[in-house]
Amino acid sequence: MNKLTGLILCSGSSPSTTNIHYLSGFTAPDAFLFLKTASGGLLCVSPMEKGRACSQSTPGTQVYTPQDLGLSGKNAWDFSEQIPALMKKAGVRQLKVPADFPTGLFQDLEKKGISVSVEKNPVCPERNVKTAAEISKLRKSQRAAVAAMKAGIELIGSSRIAKNGFLYKGKEKLTSETVRQRIHKTLIDYDCAGVETIVAGGDQGTDPHERGHGPLSAGQSIIIDIFPRSEKTGYWGDITRTVCRGPANPELKKLYNAVKAAQLSALKMVKPGICGDEIHRNCCDIFEQRGFQTLEKEGRHVGFIHGTGHGVGLDIHERPRIGKSGEILEAGHVITIEPGLYYPGLGGVRIEDTVVVTEDGFRFLAACPKKFELL
Incomplete structure (x- = not known):
C-alpha cells in the first residue's frame, strides 16, 4: 500500500468487523468505517460512539465523526459521503476494498469517480x-x-x-x-x-x-x-x-x-x-x-x-x-x-x-x- 492508497473497511460482516477490531481495538453494534493507510488508521463513528472509540482504540488511531469531517444532514449518515471525506482527511486518492465490501457502496464510490479496486490478499495476515x-x-x-x-x-x-x-x-x-x-x-x-x-x-x-x-x-x-x-x-x-x-x-x-x-x-x-x-x-x-x-x-x-x-x-x-x-x-x-x-x-x-x-x-x-x- 503506497502513501496515496488506502484500504477501506466497513463493519457489519466478518471478517471486516473482526479485522477492524484487530487493527483499531474498537467495535460497535452499528456499522462504521475504518480507513487503513500507510501511516496508520482512521475511524469514522457516530457522535454517540466517539468517546468510547477514543478511549478503546489503539494508539495512533485517529477518530472522527461525520460532523468532524464537515458532513451534515443526510450526508452525515451516508457512507458514500463519509468515505471521500475520510480519504481527504487522510490524504489518499484511491481505495482498495476487501472481498466482503458491500457491492452497492462499491458502485456508489465508482459513480463519484473514486478509483476503487478489490484487495485480493488477506487484509490482516498477521492475525x-x-x-x-x-x-x-x-x-x-x-x-x-x-x-x-x-x-x-x-x-x-x-x-x-x-x-x-x-x-x-x-x-x-x-x-x-x-x-x-x-x-x-x-x-x-x-x-x-x-x-x-x-x-x-x-x-x-x-x-x-x-x-x-x-x-x-x-x-x-x-x-x-x-x-x-x-x-x-x-x-x-x-x-x-x-x-x-x-x-x-x-x-x-x-x-x-x-x-x-x-x-x-x-x-x-x-x-x-x-x-x-x-x-x-x-x-x-x-x-x-x-x-x-x-x-x-x-x-x-x-x-x-x-x-x-x-x-x-x-x-x-x-x-x-x-x-x-x-x-x-x-x-x-x-x-x-x-x-x-x-x-x-x-x-x-x-x-x-x-x-x-x-x-x-x-x-x-x-x-x-x-x-x-x-x-
Missing part, C-alpha cells in the same frame, strides 16, 4: 500468528468452554435412565435444550456468550452442525460442541466431547475409540513446519484402517465428512485450515483438532480440543477429560 496477549485471551475463553462442558456432562451423567430409554431429571425428560441452557448459564459466569451450542443425540449427531433438540436417550452418542465468545475481548474458545449415558453397544464403542485414536495421533503431529494436509490424511488413514469408510450412502455423505481443524481467534473459524489447504503450521497458531465420524443408524462422534502451536509441538489452552460412557 494467523497469535501474540502472547492474544493467547492469554483465547485461554480464558477456552477455560470457560471447559467449565461449561463439565457442567453439561455432569447434568447428563446425573440423569436417570427410565424403562422407556429416555433420560430424566426428576419427573421431566432431559432434553438437548435443558443441557444447552445449563451450558449457557455456566458461560455467563465466565462473561462469555454461547453461540449455536450443539447438544445432539443419536442420529441428530450425524449432522455435524445440527444443534440438537428434544429428549435425550440412554445408550446413544451425544455430541456436545461449545464455542463461546468472550464478551470482553471478542476472542473465542472451542471444544467438543461425545458422551453416552449408560452402556454403549460394541459398534458405537468402536466408533468412539477410532475417533479418539485419530485425535490423539493428530495432536502428536502438531508442530511448526508440518502441513495441515498431512495431519488430515493421517486421520483419514486411521479411520480407513479401522474399517470406517467415508462415502456417499443413500444420497448422504457419511464417515469423516469435514476437515480436521481450523484456526481460532477473533473469528471462530480462521486460518490456518487443517485439511486440504496446503497451509503450514507455525509457532503461535491457535488451532482446533477435531476429527469425527458420522453414520446414521449408529451415531456421530467428534472430539475436539483447541491448542497453541509451540516451538517444539503444542500446548492445550485448557485441559478437559475425555470419557465416553457415563455409567
Whole structure:
C-alpha cells in the first residue's frame, strides 16, 4: 500500500468487523468505517460512539465523526459521503476494498469517480500468528468452554435412565435444550456468550452442525460442541466431547475409540513446519484402517465428512485450515483438532480440543477429560 492508497473497511460482516477490531481495538453494534493507510488508521463513528472509540482504540488511531469531517444532514449518515471525506482527511486518492465490501457502496464510490479496486490478499495476515496477549485471551475463553462442558456432562451423567430409554431429571425428560441452557448459564459466569451450542443425540449427531433438540436417550452418542465468545475481548474458545449415558453397544464403542485414536495421533503431529494436509490424511488413514469408510450412502455423505481443524481467534473459524489447504503450521497458531465420524443408524462422534502451536509441538489452552460412557 503506497502513501496515496488506502484500504477501506466497513463493519457489519466478518471478517471486516473482526479485522477492524484487530487493527483499531474498537467495535460497535452499528456499522462504521475504518480507513487503513500507510501511516496508520482512521475511524469514522457516530457522535454517540466517539468517546468510547477514543478511549478503546489503539494508539495512533485517529477518530472522527461525520460532523468532524464537515458532513451534515443526510450526508452525515451516508457512507458514500463519509468515505471521500475520510480519504481527504487522510490524504489518499484511491481505495482498495476487501472481498466482503458491500457491492452497492462499491458502485456508489465508482459513480463519484473514486478509483476503487478489490484487495485480493488477506487484509490482516498477521492475525494467523497469535501474540502472547492474544493467547492469554483465547485461554480464558477456552477455560470457560471447559467449565461449561463439565457442567453439561455432569447434568447428563446425573440423569436417570427410565424403562422407556429416555433420560430424566426428576419427573421431566432431559432434553438437548435443558443441557444447552445449563451450558449457557455456566458461560455467563465466565462473561462469555454461547453461540449455536450443539447438544445432539443419536442420529441428530450425524449432522455435524445440527444443534440438537428434544429428549435425550440412554445408550446413544451425544455430541456436545461449545464455542463461546468472550464478551470482553471478542476472542473465542472451542471444544467438543461425545458422551453416552449408560452402556454403549460394541459398534458405537468402536466408533468412539477410532475417533479418539485419530485425535490423539493428530495432536502428536502438531508442530511448526508440518502441513495441515498431512495431519488430515493421517486421520483419514486411521479411520480407513479401522474399517470406517467415508462415502456417499443413500444420497448422504457419511464417515469423516469435514476437515480436521481450523484456526481460532477473533473469528471462530480462521486460518490456518487443517485439511486440504496446503497451509503450514507455525509457532503461535491457535488451532482446533477435531476429527469425527458420522453414520446414521449408529451415531456421530467428534472430539475436539483447541491448542497453541509451540516451538517444539503444542500446548492445550485448557485441559478437559475425555470419557465416553457415563455409567
